[in-house]
Amino acid sequence: xxxxxxxxxxxxxxxxxxxxxxxxxxxxxxxxxxxxxxxxxxxxxxxxxxxxxxxxxxxxxxxxxxxxxxxxxxxxxxxxxxxxxxxxxxxxxxxxxxxxxxxxxxxxxxxxxxxxxxxxxxxxxxxxxxxxxxxxxxxxxxxxxxxxxxxxxxxxxxxxxxxxxxxxxxxxxxxxxxxxxxxxxxxxxxxxxxxxxxxxxxxx
Amino acid sequence: xxxxxxxxxxxxxxxxxxxxxxxxxxxxxxxxxxxxxxxxxxxxxxxxxxxxxxxxxxxxxxxxxxxxxxxxxxxxxxxxxxxxxxxxxxxxxxxxxxxxxxxxxxxxxxxx
Numbered sequence: 001x002x003x004x005x006x007x008x009x010x011x012x013x014x015x016x017x018x019x020x021x022x023x024x025x026x027x028x029x030x031x032x033x034x035x036x037x038x039x040x041x042x043x044x045x046x047x048x049x050x051x052x053x054x055x056x057x058x059x060x061x062x063x064x065x066x067x068x069x070x071x072x073x074x075x076x077x078x079x080x081x082x083x084x085x086x087x088x089x090x091x092x093x094x095x096x097x098x099x100x101x102x103x104x105x106x107x108x109x110x111x112x113x114x115x116x117x118x119x120x121x122x123x124x125x126x127x128x129x130x131x132x133x134x135x136x137x138x139x140x141x142x143x144x145x146x147x148x149x150x151x152x153x154x155x156x157x158x159x160x161x162x163x164x165x166x167x168x169x170x171x172x173x174x175x176x177x178x179x180x181x182x183x184x185x186x187x188x189x190x191x192x193x194x195x196x197x198x199x200x201x202x203x204x
Numbered sequence: 205x206x207x208x209x210x211x212x213x214x215x216x217x218x219x220x221x222x223x224x225x226x227x228x229x230x231x232x233x234x235x236x237x238x239x240x241x242x243x244x245x246x247x248x249x250x251x252x253x254x255x256x257x258x259x260x261x262x263x264x265x266x267x268x269x270x271x272x273x274x275x276x277x278x279x280x281x282x283x284x285x286x287x288x289x290x291x292x293x294x295x296x297x298x299x300x301x302x303x304x305x306x307x308x309x310x311x312x313x314x315x316x
Contacts, residue, residue, distance in 0.1 A: 016307045018284050021220025037287070079285075100285075104215040 007116050008033035010048040012059070013077065018100075022052065022077075025105040030112055039063075045070050050115055052077060055085050055097070057192055061156045064092055064199040073115050077103065085192055092196035096121040143185060144203065151178045153204045156195045206315055207233040209251035211242050212260070217284040221255060228311045239266065246270055251277065253314055258283040258290055271298045280313055289313070 006029050013019040014037045023032045033048045034041075039062050043051055053063040055076040063074055075096040078086045086097055096115040098107055114121035144152070154164045161179070165172045179191060188194040198204045208230055210221055218235070225232055234249045236242040239262060246254060254270055256263045258281040267279040271292050279292040282305055289305040291313050292298060303309060 015284055015287050016305060016310070017217050017220040017224070017282055019220065020223045020307065021216035021218070024219040024223045025216065101214070105219075108216070 005029060006031050007049045007112070008047055009112065010043045010045070010051045011035045012037065012039055012043065012051065012053045012063075014038050014054060018103075022103070022108060025103075025108045027105075027109065030109070039066065042066070045072050048072050050075055050095075050112060052112075055079070055083060055089055057085070058158045060085055060089055060092070060094075060192065061158075061195045061199055063094075064196060065156065068199065068202070075111055075115050084190070088193045088196045090122065091193075092200045144182065148178055148182045148185070149198075149204060151175060152182060152195060152198050155179070155191050156199060156204055206252040207231050207249075208253045208255060208314060209233055209242075209246060209249060210235045211254060211256040211263075211266070212236050212239045213257050214284060217257065220284075221282075224307055224310060225314070227307075228315065230311070230314055242266060243269060243273070246274060246277065250274075253278045253280060255279075255314075256281040258288070259285055264290075267292050267300070268298045271296070280310070282310065 009026060009030050010033045011019055011022050012035070013022065016037070019035050019037070023035060026032055034044055036043055038058070043066060045051070045067060050073045051063060051067055052075045053059050055078040067074060074094040075098065076086070076089050076094050077100055078097055079100050081099060089097060096111040098111045111121045150168065151164055154167060159167065161172055161175050165175045182194055183190070186194050186197060188197060208225060210218065210232055213221065222232065233251050234245055236245050239260065254277055256266055256279060263281045267281055270277060270279050276294050278294045280289055282289040287305045288302060289310060290300050290302050292300040303313070
């Protein structure tokens with residue numbers, strides 16, 4: 001072990017059996033800081049070194065938002081290697097990822113150790129996808145208007161086009177146009193990626 | 205106190221179940237190594253409750269088989285993906301109901 005300082009792990013998973021199981025996998029220097037389901041109760045990040053969270057449409061932006069500027073490392077549990085969010089998570093600063101189906105004490109502890117040592121750890125299949133992917137950037141992101149940022153903020157809360165239209169008193173068509181403009185400006189392929197990038201860059 | 209048999213589960217889920225059962229002081233009398241041997245395992249150890257993996261395609265068929273062959277045994281099939289479980293009470297001819305899955309609810313279902 002590189003560093004024997006205790007490292008506190010917060011585990012967020014909406015299935016209680018899997019969550020308890022991940023907690024039971026921990027061994028020194030890793031300690032269970034606490035656990036939550038879909039971030040309820042909200043993780044106590046003051047007492048957490050690594051936040052383990054479920055990679056889904058809401059989990060990623062929430063984890064990024066909660067840990068922003070906190071120095072807490074992120075490790076994602078993904079359902080599938082095909083998950084587009086996995087690539088986005090890595091680009092957004094998630095340190096390690098593990099497939100749910102591959103999780104066992106060895107793989108989980110390995111992922112945590114790598115994250116703690118400052119080395120990312122990814123399922124090999126994901127690495128291949130990541131390397132073969134065209135680069136995306138945030139060119140022109142500074143040009144986002146307040147209106148576009150407002151829509152991005154609501155997207156990050158998991159709102160649908162419908163809900164955003166209702167919230168902002170726009171038509172659905174307008175919201176779709178704004179989202180389209182945001183994606184083009186941020187050079188992103190979908191909404192989740194735009195939210196992840198914007199969160200990471202502190203735009204929202 | 206009820207005697208529990210744990211069916212085939214992934215490693216992490218199995219650890220989670222053990223953690224939950226140990227915490228409640230519930231005795232695990234056996235853990236099935238594979239889905240195939242579970243019915244013979246049930247007939248051998250005669251548990252009060254069998255816990256199955258609801259995400260396993262064969263789980264519901266297995267629950268029916270167990271409840272028809274051993275009507276006094278309760279079967280609880282828990283998902284390790286979604287927070288849901290399906291409970292087959294004893295002496296209910298394989299009838300079952302779905303419930304939210306939380307640690308306290310599962311503990312209650314196991315021990316009631």
